[in-house]
Amino acid sequence: MTESILSVRDLTKSYYGVTAVDNVTFDLPSGEITGLIGPNGSGKSTLFDCLSGISEADGGTVSLYGAQILGEKPEAIAQRKLIRTFQNIxxxxxxxxxxxxxxxxxxxxxxxxxxxxxxxxxxxxxxxxxxxxxxxxxxxxxxxxxxxxxxxxxxxxxxxxxxxxxxxxxHPRLVLFDEPVAGVNPTLIEKMKRHILRWHSAGVDFFIVEHNLRLIMDLCSTVLMLDQGRILTEGSPEAVVNDPRVIEAYLGGEPV
Ligand SMILES: Nc1ncnc2c1ncn2[C@@H]1O[C@H](COP(=O)(O)OP(=O)(O)OP(=O)(O)O)[C@@H](O)[C@H]1O
Ligand SMILES: [Mg+2]
Structure with missing residues (x-):
């Protein structure tokens, strides 16, 4: 079994009665690029906010390289070499x-x-x-x-x-990229993908939120799909994009 670098258990975060992240449980494998997909408003950025200490979760546990980090400030989590970017520049x-x-x-x-x-x-x-x-x-x-x-x-x-x-x-060990290529032209997207692969081969793990499924398919070995704050499915990129529930909830009924 591959070692897990990030273990998330029953993570929950609500805003004014809306449960943005709803009892989310998963493990990020070591040495991989993992993708996170899901419709607008499904809780992807909120999940990143909770993992990076930007938002305080309502419940659950997050273990990073074996240390419990939930409740720590973003600076402390960054010192543990988890670095995130934001959807907005x-x-x-x-x-x-x-x-x-x-x-x-x-x-x-x-x-x-x-x-x-x-x-x-x-x-x-x-x-x-x-x-x-x-x-x-x-x-x-x-x-x-x-x-x-x-x-x-x-x-x-x-x-x-x-x-x-x-x-x-x-000097990150794990980078959370929130929509790194949104609005970027296709030529530059290809270059960005090569940069990510190069940094990954130098030992950095990535957890990437993207609506660009081509990037997810090309880079990721595992993909998680969020829907209304819950993990709907996870697996290989091919398995996830061909999952009928993903096609229904995210791809508007159209396969990729
Ligand atoms: N700071 C906040 N205050 C109130 N509600 C919020 C806040 N942040 C997120 N939400 C709500 O939480 C839910 C999840 O939003 P989130 O931004 O995490 O979705 P997302 O999956 O990143 O969507 P997108 O693909 O559009 O970026 C939405 O209903 C959103 O309105
Ligand atoms: Mg978002």
Whole structure:
């Protein structure tokens, strides 16, 4: 049996009487890219919010690499190397691309408000390492030439790409991507898929929410399907998209 990196049991989250995540139980296998699909409003982002500490769940348990993390702050969960991105683009538009990347490193430096008094060589060493990693990642995602331009001047697709790069700045072990390719052109989507596969082969696991089923089919070894806050089915991408319940609930009765 494959080892599980994330074990979720009976996770529940309601908003004003609407149960967005309803008794969700699953295990994320180690060393894999897992997909999460489901109709609009089925609870995918809310599930990510609960796993990453953005929202407080009403009940259940979440174990990450064997540690119970439910109730921990997002920063603490990020320190455990679980990093998530948001459906909406979250960048600093007035900062350059390289500075957007460095901000992530600074946020994860652990120096916090002690930064000024910590001062000296430890901070400088961390900053130098962050710049090296930022340059390397920007080269990988082909934004290096643009690194001194403001992020807000980039195209929508380039900003989505930057968001991916920023997630990788935090030295993640597990990345939750919420709709990483929504609204991105097909050529760039293909490049993004190659980036994800390359990072995955370097040892990073991914849990990806996408409505782009081609991406899910191409990247994921396991897919979970959420419907009205509940896991309707899980399995191989082929099995899930051909499941009559998925076709009915998500694909409007039309097979892929
Ligand atoms: N902060 C919030 N306050 C109130 N209700 C919320 C909040 N966040 C989500 N919901 C509700 O929870 C349910 C699940 O929403 P969620 O955003 O998780 O769905 P989703 O599967 O990510 O949808 P989409 O594919 O459109 O992104 C919806 O009914 C939504 O209106
Ligand atoms: Mg969502």
């Amino acid at each position: 979250t960048i600093f538009p007035d900062l350059s691309l390289i500075d957007n990347m460095r901000v992530v490193a600074q946020a994860h430096s652990g120096f916090g408000f002690l930064r000024e008094i910590a001062g000296g060589s430890a901070v400088r060493k961390h900053e130098a390492q962050a710049t090296l990693l930022a340059n390397h990642l920007l080269e990988e995602i082909e934004l290096f030439e643009l690194r001194h331009r403001k992020a807000g001047e980039m195209s929508y697709g380039q900003q989505k790409l930057l968001v991916m790069g920023m997630a990788m700045m935090a």
